[in-house]
Amino acid sequence: MPGARFAPLILVGSPGIGKSYWARRLAHHLSVPTTKIDATGEPATFALVGSQRGWSSAHPGKVMKTILQERHGGPLVILDEVEKARETYSTRGSRHTLTDALLPLLERMTAASWECPFFQIKFDMSWINWVMTANSRQGLPEPLQSRCIVLDLPDLTLEQLRGFACSEGRRRGLPEPALAAVLDIFEGDAVANARLSLRMVSRMLDRAEMLAQLPMLN
Numbered sequence: 001m002p003g004a005r006f007a008p009l010i011l012v013g014s015p016g017i018g019k020s021y022w023a024r025r026l027a028h029h030l031s032v033p034t035t036k037i038d039a040t041g042e043p044a045t046f047a048l049v050g051s052q053r054g055w056s057s058a059h060p061g062k063v064m065k066t067i068l069q070e071r072h073g074g075p076l077v078i079l080d081e082v083e084k085a086r087e088t089y090s091t092r093g094s095r096h097t098l099t100d101a102l103l104p105l106l107e108r109m110t111a112a113s114w115e116c117p118f119f120q121i122k123f124d125m126s127w128i129n130w131v132m133t134a135n136s137r138q139g140l141p142e143p144l145q146s147r148c149i150v151l152d153l154p155d156l157t158l159e160q161l162r163g164f165a166c167s168e169g170r171r172r173g174l175p176e177p178a179l180a181a182v183l184d185i186f187e188g189d190a191v192a193n194a195r196l197s198l199r200m201v202s203r204m205l206d207r208a209e210m211l212a213q214l215p216m217l218n
Helices: 017-032 044-049 064-072 097-104 142-146 158-169 176-185 198-212
Strands: 008-012 034-038 076-078 130-134 149-152
Touching: 008 017, 017 034, 017 076, 017 130, 034 044, 034 064, 044 097, 097 142, 130 198, 158 176, 158 198, 176 198
Parallel strands: 008 130, 008 149, 034 076, 076 130
Antiparallel strands: none
16 A cells, blocks of 8 residues: 555543553654644634635645645544534534544545545545544544544553653653652652652653752752
C-alpha cells in the first residue's frame, strides 16, 4: 500500500496516563505528520473540517491545512476528550456536532470522496489515521464507538510511575541526589492513596530540576 492505514482508535482511560503522548509517538514512528484538536477547547466541528466559503469567518479545517502544508495525504489526527465535545450552532441557528463531522471521514468509502466545505471540491481523505482519547465511555456517542476500536486502558501502577520518574530523570540529566529525592517520594505512605499521573510526576521532576540548578548556599 502507498501508506500506513489502521482502523480508527479511541483510547479510554484516566487523565494523565499518556494517551496523547502515545499517539504522537505513533505518528513519529510512522513518519507521518500529525495535528491535534482539543474537542473541549474550541468549536471542534469547524476546527476539524472547516466552514463553508462565503461566511465572514470561513476557513479550511486543521486536517486539510495539515495535508496541504505537509504535502502528505495520510496524517495522524489526534482528537482529545471526544466524549466532552459540545454542540455548535451557526449564526443562522443550524446545529453542528463533532460526531456528524467525523462519521463521513471515518468510513473509508465516503472519506475517499469527501467534499471540503471551504474549497468545495472533493478530496481523498481515506488515508488519514485517527486516534481519539476519552476519559470515560460516558458521553461517547454510540455511532462513534461502532466505527472505532475502543481500548479501555488501566491506570498506571506506582511501580510504572516510579520507573518513568527514574528513566525521565536520567534523560534530563538530573543529579543523583535530586533524582533520589524524587524516587524517595514513591516509598512514602502518602503516595499510596494519591492518584498520581504522568503529568504529576513530570511536575515533580520539573521542580527537582529547578531546585538542582539553584546555587548552593554556604
